Amino acid sequence: MSAYVETPDAASKVNYLTNGWTWQSWLLTGDHKRIAMLYLISITVFFALGGAFAAAIRLELMTPRGDLMEAETYNKVFTMHGVIMIFFFLIPSVPATLGNFLIPLMVGAKDLAFPKINLLSWYLYIIGGILGLYVAVSGGVDTGWTFYTPYSSTYSNSAVIATAMGAFVAGFSSILTGLNFIVTIHKMRAPGLTWGRLPLFVWAHYATSLIQLLGTPVVAITLVLMMLERGFRIGFFDPALGGDPVLFQHLFWFYSHPAVYIMILPGMGVISEIVTCYSKKSVFGYEFIAGSSLAIAILGFFVWGHHMFVAGQSTYAGMVFSLITFAVAVPSAVKVFNWAATMYKGSISWDTPMLYAMGFMGLFTIGGVTGVMLATMALDLHMHDTYFVVAHFHYVMVGGMVMAFMGGLHFWWSKMTGRSYPEMAGRVSAFLVFIGFNLTFFPQFIVGYLGMPRRYHAYPDEFQVYHVMSTAGAGVLGIGYLLPAIYFTYSLFAGKRVTDPNPVNAKGLEWTVPTPPPTENFIVPPVVTEEVYAYAEQEEKSLV
Amino acid sequence: MSDHSAVLDAHQDEHVAHQFANAKQQYESSNLGMWLFLMTEVMFFGGMFGAYVIYRTWYPEAFKIASTATNVPLGAMNTVVLIVSSLTMALAVQSAQLGKKKMLVWMIILTMFFGAWFLGVKAIEYSEKWHHHHVPGANFIWEGDGGREVQILYCLYFAMTGMHAVHMVVGLGIMTWLLLTAIKGHYTPKYYNPVEICGLYWHFVDIVWIFLFPMLYLI
Amino acid sequence: MQHNTMPFFPDSASTIAPEIDGLMIAELLFSVFFSVLIFAIVVYFALKYKRKSEDDRPVHIHGSLVLEIAWSLIPFIMILGFFVVGTRVFFRAYTVEAANTMEIFVTGKQWMWKIQHPEGPREINEMHLPVNRQVKFTMIAEDVIHSYFIPAFRLKKDVIPGRYTSFVVTPTKVGKYHLFCAEYCGTQHSGMVGSVYVMEESDYEKWVAGGDESMTARGEALFGQYGCSTCHLPNGKGRGPSLIGVYNSMQKLQTGGSVKADESYLRESILNPRAKVVEGFQAVMPTFQGQISEEGLLQVIAYIKSLEKEEGQ
């Protein structure tokens, strides 16, 4: 603690974790760091739950016949896997935990602009999550996470309304988080922290928040209309009532395609921070990485129709959507090339976060190029709704986003908790995740091209060998995730204490505050005088 | 202004929340926050506007027939009522800016009065529809041509005006809170921020109606 | 059905399949190139520039506009080629090319495929096709959205309730192939599968001959059964217009304007007769919504179309 004797306020020795031990001090807190921890815990619970459903899916698919569970059970299991992972894990994962924790620190603010709204958004998330859990224990829902009409609005006999309500409520949590971020980034930056000096993590979250604000309300109202149709038999999307089921898909994907960028962009922000820090290099092409985040966010709203090439959408509309989808590949490629270039002539550490970041770059690239394949209309004719899509999606989301989330969690773990994690175990888990992931999902590309449709609970015999490989990989992947769960929990209570505010010699305002940060973040309001990622001028020490 | 004095400012001004450096930052933040919220509201109604545009072009005849059964005089009256409430709201903000507390309180009361009037008229319209079996669902009966298509318009009518009415009810709740704090004298020319952002919300709800009226009643 | 235990490519049995496979291989090479490139760069840098000491001080490299433009434009131009080719092939799956294109009508319902051949045979979860003849599929769902997917043909199309969708394909190889429902449609989604039998033309002719009465005949029977023939008299003096020669002709409407009496207009007029009433007639026809099945509708429309043919001769 001797490092902080010079801080003017003695109270600064109380950090945000030790500032109050009552339940109220956590559940009624306005402190963005505590809310981030609340999110971290709840998100972990949902990730575990979604993972359990995934395990059930993989076990069932080991054999071509549906012998482990009934078709109906299987449908509910994959729906719950999708709903939980998308709405309650992937969308809030990085923004609500790492973003919540780090954005005020990175911009030099004492908190987010609206702490009470931040807390409200956690409660909304929890209410949505409880609805989701209620559905899971009370009989399940079997529509798939996409809620396509008229199946969801008319034919399904499961708890569609409760699930959609959960997604609806969680959507507002997402909107409020985005709103808070944008206001904070615009209005609460420390003096000297110009837009050109903002960490790329903040840029990525800015782009994410824009999508959250503009996209989420559309899916919210769409789900409301779907629930009205189901509840009162009034027609919006059911052709029997004069509606158009494809309209539901349009409105749904208007949000849900940009939503995949809500999921991946924050991960890209994390990777930018990790790559620079562990290469000891300023980022290569700062403006291009920042700009590509915005480009992805905006272009993302023009491409939703690529989910509907064979869904009865007009061929010509499909053509336009296909072309713009190809264009989205460019900013994504720019990012990957820039990260790779950042490593050039760097001083590259092989610590856990960097291993995850390297894994991200490779796997995200595969996810991206297979996305280009699916954007080709002719290939989509064959591969739409097959395991090829499943594999592509998981390469981006698990190989990309979850890798980035794990990397970021390791990177900022000491800052968040004031404890360290066992480095060796971290590296082992990073390797296990990488191997297990590829073993799980690579065979799905092949089986997808062979024609294995999604959401099948039984399938022809010749696909079995790939499913067995997938299931085996899922086992390895499971261990890869279990390991960090164990050592992080251990570290939280009994890990070695970290008091160095900047153990990895990283740049950025979050590393100038004590570890763990005090409730007010900055005892003295920071002033930024240095360019972003000034790793090369390491001699000039601190930012303040 | 040095940063040190900003900290002192924050301690001096009771209305500045701890996370903000000064009143200006707080004012701009909450204002931006409300504008961003309205941005999401535009998209929220936008989904229904999208559905409206599609079905309006699919079933032009049915929509024309269906809109003849709406009560245009009541709709027009409601438009006027909302515009009046927008005026009183704007004047409320102005009174707060000028520090006229009494005027502020009265203007908020008037705004709420007209808001409630609007909802009252809406309730009359709804019960009229119910009476004529024009509420979609099991109860729906349409004597003329194209019942199925007409019903789609009524689905949109109830979804859009219903969602608008929900916003009005929320607005009335916010206004009640604003009224109580205004009576307590919370607002001064230095601090009238909440009045202004509540006003923004109120005007937005008015704008939605400005579009709903011609879309659902007239064309 | 001989399948090896670890196949890499699905059967290829339509004219479009090799085109899609070719495009797939081209994009696969592109993908492999870039994935391997990134993997190689990352691993190479990670090894070459591995941190030797905590005191390493790498030089600052700001960025390079030339590089940025290069790695944005080059891949983009490459994928634009994919866009052009991909879109052309996609359009081919919807374009009727041959003069002797045969038609197949598919009705999807939870959880089976019902297939009708115009000549008469009807099948469930099985479909027989002649080889080397273009087939146009017209499909509709009775309940929820399904998707008609034949991997060996590399084709799928969603089957939607309330409106017809279609695609065109020419089988090229005799054999038995999988038929899947690709759009999730409820409990037995994975049971909504079947087989496609591609046969020699002569075998197919024999097979068709074994079927019962044609769709047109069936439609004619329904036309009488539902009482259509009492109003739609052939001489045009009934309460409804004569249907002879109606198909594909322009009809003047009561409300002004005119409409081409194609299949979707005929369908609409049966299900929702008051929507577009022909000039000179009263809107007295009752709706047949919910009374006639989707298959029946296809048959009645086929019958009405056949009336036109006779008129033309």
Next chain:
Amino acid sequence: MDQHQEHHVAPSSMYYAIFAILICCTGLTYFVWTIDLGFLNIVVALSIAIFKATLVIRYFMHVKWSPILSKMAVATSLVFLGILLVLLSMDYASRGWQPKSTGWEKHQVTQ
């Protein structure tokens, strides 16, 4: 820090003037509805609505005197609403153009 000096306080006369215009426009909308202009009815009704909304946004919501960010929020919401409506309509407008359409696929029968 005095908001009084920083922020524009519009005179009451302006609010009343805008109010009067809005009421007149509502009257005009009602009047146009009573006469049949065919297709123009839609155009006129929506144009007046857009005009009214613009007035409310500019004057009642003070966007005329607001910082650039508020203006950007208004512009952004309009642009993205436009994206939604235009791309949505794009599909529906071109549904009937399926290559070599034979009529089965068309949903909407054009008049």
